[in-house]
Amino acid sequence: MKHRRFARFVGYLLITISALAMVVPFVSALMNSLKTYKEFTAVPPKWVPDVFRWANYSEVLQQGNFGQFTWNSLIVSLLSVVGALVSCSMVGYAFARLNFPMKKPLFVMVLGTMMIPPMVILIPHFIIFQKLHMLDTLTPLWIIEWLAQPFGIFLMRQAYLTIPKEYEESAKLEGCNPFQTYRRIFIPMSLPTLATLAIFTFMAKWNEILLPVIYLTSNEKYTLPVGILSLAGQWFGNEQQMVAAALLSLIPILIVFLFAEKYFVQNHTASGIK
């Protein structure tokens, strides 16, 4: 019994130290974002500024292309989410519930695609979008999500495999075709998995850097993570505002996270069982 109490004590100690190590740098960044430039570059550094300079935030919102970056990020993320939900649930349903020619080899291909490193196909993708005159537009960033990414297919298929056959049969008796069965019965029954997929797609797209860096050239097309980096030159001598801009870009994800924490965790469990 003593042993167990000691173990719990060590556990608490460890996890508290670790949690502090997670949070303290964010608080430091928050403090930095509220400093004047003079305080921001002061040596030795001052952890808490004398006066919280909230103007850093309002200036970020008014200056440069920050609003445009936010809008671009929203468009890319939301269109990606809708595309992933529609395409992955449909394809996942077909793989879980329908019999069709070539089903097995096709599913092996889905799993195979997951293993292909994106960089091997990155250059051809760039050329495809160049030929389609879509470079320097937001389209390449979200359009692929409408064509069912393997991870989402797999996630949805696993969810649909667990739904009992009776639901399908009663729908068939009422004259539903497979698409109607999918839309009226399977979609409503898979809302938690759809939420997981939505959250993951949103997070991946909101934070994505590689693809925007490759496909976009004009500043006003940039999404937030890339756009904020591009401000470094313009805001020379005002770098505390870069910190404010970066923290602002975290807010939407943070809000989603606070309200839907369980879905963030759920997905990992699912991938762990795989």
Added chain:
Amino acid sequence: MVQPAAGSSRRRGDPVPALQRVKPNREGGWGLLMVSPYLLHFIVFVAGPLVASLYFSLSDYDMLNPPRWQGFGNYERLVGDPLFWKSLGNTLYFAVLFVPLQTFLALLLALALNQRLKGLKLFRMAHFIPVISSWTVILYVADAIFNPRFGMANEWLTRVGLQPQNWLQDERLAIPLLVFIAVWKGIGYIMVIYLAGLQNVPNDLYEAAEIDGAGAFRKFRFVTVPMISPTTFLVVVMSTITTFQAFEQIFVMTGRGDFASAGSPNNSTLVLMLHLYREGFTFMRMGYASALAWVLFIVLFLLTMAQMKVQKKWVHYE
């Protein structure tokens, strides 16, 4: 709906049997229609690009002129390219530090959390904040600590009488610090995967071990470790793959949005993906960049195969 009795006589052309005969085909049609987004995806964005990329890697291609076949020229050049070897070495160095460190620390935290601690949700959330942040956010958060001029770390070092460091601008420290930051960012994610794995270990195994007189360490060594080895395997394979493809973190943390300085100082943080990016998208040597991509693919493939082989020796499946 009333089904006709088995023996009931039907006229020819009766709609019911006709429908039944067509049904499997119909379902097949619906099936193909519903997987068609993925079919299109596979043909246009996977199969085609794979073939094209292989062809580019065997050609001279600058995007302005059509690719010119040149056999294995790109691959020969690659063998003599010191930056390729440097980037391969840096990538391996990163992976060798990162994968074991993150796996071990994540397991340690999961073990701590698994003792039904109060406030589990809050602890879990704290560890997830870096996970949900973009690398741009991480750049400014890490900067608050590790900026050589006005970060807190140097302040703490000088206060205890140690030399201030140049952190990411120091050739020797750059990769270890990048690894440290990457572990810090990703550990919450791995911790949650481990937590799920730990909760699947049946309690009676521990009880049986206790009856046999096993202490805490032996229970960990002979029950926990083998029981969660499938999770460990998954984590190791996954983190190896993502480490070899690491681009964003190096690009952002060392370049701060400026391509020319990504990989600095003195190419000490140049990883394979960054080298590939430079060759392809800065110097427009798409053929050479494609060759790099294939070599990276092959290295990764061999590594994963090796991990698959070795797993038989240490991963226990029920």
